Amino acid sequence: xxILGIDPGSRITGYGVLDVTTPKPQYVASGCIRTRxxxxxxxxxxxxxxxxxxxxxxxxxxxAIEQVFMSKNADSAxxxxxxxxxxxxxxxxxxxxxxxxxxxxxKQAVTGGGGADKAQVQHMVTAILGLSGTPQADAADAxxxxxxxxxxxxxxxxxxxxxxxxxxxxxxxxxxxxxxx
Numbered sequence: 001x002x003i004l005g006i007d008p009g010s011r012i013t014g015y016g017v018l019d020v021t022t023p024k025p026q027y028v029a030s031g032c033i034r035t036r037x038x039x040x041x042x043x044x045x046x047x048x049x050x051x052x053x054x055x056x057x058x059x060x061x062x063x064a065i066e067q068v069f070m071s072k073n074a075d076s077a078x079x080x081x082x083x084x085x086x087x088x089x090x091x092x093x094x095x096x097x098x099x100x101x102x103x104x105x106x107k108q109a110v111t112g113g114g115g116a117d118k119a120q121v122q123h124m125v126t127a128i129l130g131l132s133g134t135p136q137a138d139a140a141d142a143x144x145x146x147x148x149x150x151x152x153x154x155x156x157x158x159x160x161x162x163x164x165x166x167x168x169x170x171x172x173x174x175x176x177x178x179x180x181x
Contacts, residue, residue, distance in 0.1 A: 002028060003153075004060035004096070005146030006051065007138050008084040011035055013047050014138030017058045018129075018146045025150045027129040029058060030139040040079065044086045051090040063091035064099045064149035066106060066141070101148045106141075109148040 001021055007014035017028040033050030035043035065088060068081045091098050104114035111124045122140040135143060
């Protein structure tokens, strides 16, 4: 069973693929879908095509994506939401259940703290997966999203999902601090 994690963006969309057939998630692939041009519709089409290509190459069984967060720039937040929606539609069109996780939930699951910066996420993803090198920031974020979903599948954190049997949204627990409810 493979999980595809997506860190959406209208310019750079990170992706990470993990194998979760064993209790410890195993790295399969990661990278970035880089869009070109100034026309948003064309960039969204490139995001859709890129996510579709990753799905076609790796054949994941589940899809996890970061939830939209509000930023100071409303225009950027809208573009991010559109890129996110594009990736979700692509996953749905490929028959994948979609789960979503908030930025703090992802950081907490991977680093143990919800306020971690990108460098801390990169470091922990590299350590947890035993990677020989540090992935690019967007790819590391996508791997962190996939790890968060892997932990949710094990019942270590709560998840939100679309069409994927999630247990609803709730406060995240760090996988390091998991205690049965």
